[in-house]
Amino acid sequence: MKIIQVEDGAELSKRAAALIIEKVRQKPTAVLGLATGSTPKGTYEELIKDHLQNGTSYANVKTINLDEYVGLPSENPNSYHYFMRENLFDHLNFTKGNHFIPDGMSQHLDRACQAYEELIRSNPIDLQVLGIGQNGHIGFNEPGTPFDSTTHRVQLTRSTRKANARFFDHFNEVPKEAITMGISSILQSKEIILLASGVKKAEAINRLLKGALTITFPASALNKHDNVTIIADREALSYELNPQHF
Ligand code: PGA
Secondary structure, eight states, X not given: OEEEEESSHHHHHHHHHHHHHHHHHHOTTOEEEEOOSSTTHHHHHHHHHHHHHHOOOOTTOEEEESEEESSOOTTSTTSHHHHHHHHTXXXXXXXXXXXXXXXXXXXXXXXXXXXXXXXXXXXXXXXXXXXXXTTOOBTTBOTTOOTTOOSEEEEOOHHHHHHHGGGSSSGGGSOSEXXXXXXXXXXXXXXXXXXXXXGGGHHHHHHHHHOXXXXXXXXXXXXXXXXXXXXEETTTTOTTTOGGGO
């Protein structure tokens, strides 16, 4: 795994955006795998700035998102459909119909998962953006998820629901279930960039870099992929310097 060390979240966003922009310029029909959460927000802002200043075009780009809550309609501000429209899709010149996000409102969730997996296999992702959970989750693949998992339904752990509760009025409103690309689905991507910012991610990044493969730490599966770049800021890489703080 390649590591790009940056100073802070602002620099992280610029570096990540530069990689995405380069990909889209090289391949205007690129398929981008996208993530939600606090970490990629700044990256999306940089893509928007670049689009306005330099005219990078997304007209022929497809996007496939990692995950979505079950039971939140797309108008709900906490749904990932809403997040993506607000933070990215509405600001770039994407072509309608080129965005894919799991359908957490489907009456047939298992069938929706299968269809999503087929979509990923028939539209191979050129560049996948990932965040990392404090427990090592990628997408909503919680500890214990098999490495050969495909798109599936998950029961969210209490720790993930607590981490995400900051966006909701009450903890009880945080959905208990989600649909996520599986680990095998993520590993199909041709290239992966994992973004980590802040001291809260330091322990997870340390564990990822140590490299032991274990399903108790889902991100460790990335060690099986040959084109992963971690972009992490100083705090996220601080574990080695101050292990006594953790
Ligand atoms: P965050 O989420 O970017 O909001 O920290 C990352 C994740 O949980 O995958």
